[in-house]
Amino acid sequence: MYEYDDYDDDLPKSKSQVKKEMHELQDLGKQLTELSKAQLAEVPIDEDLQEAIATLHRIKSNEARRRQMQYIGKLMRSADQEAIESVLNRFKERDHQYLRFDKMAEDWRKRLLEEGSSAQGEFFDQHTSVDHQQLRQLIRDSHREIKNNKPPTNQRKLFRYLRDFFIQEAD
Structure with a gap:
């Protein structure tokens, strides 16, 4: 019998699936921006992401903040999402x-x-x-x-x- 799950794994991700995953990463990045400096220091993220978050806190313009959040979402692609979520869950x-x-x-x-x-x-x-x-x-x-x-x-x-x-x- 043919398994549909095996077939799904061979297909490339749909555009909507990729977009959904990017929004999830941006949401995770948004949670990072809401942490205090002491909490952020406990999260396993690289220097580029730390700097992007620090830059976001200095930005006043809404449009610039939106673009910076997208950049943070982009940087989140290379971050260890499971480790970050684990630390955030511990904080919660x-x-x-x-x-x-x-x-x-x-x-x-x-x-x-x-x-x-x-x-x-x-x-x-x-x-x-x-x-x-x-x-x-x-x-x-x-x-x-x-x-x-x-x-x-x-x-x-x-x-x-x-x-x-x-x-x-x-x-």
């Missing part, structure tokens, strides 16, 4: 993880301020490595702030402390 996963930590910190901050010592006890039971004294001080300062209708400076400090604690605990 890290972002999702940080969002989870933010949510956990916000939920615990709310519970610690509303439920009092029962929530503190539960938190200390679940997270034995937390600095009890510092956390209690942040909670007291936050309560004082709420009572005196002050701006939520200490509540933000409590949130940041909890978020940083969850990040450190995960590492």
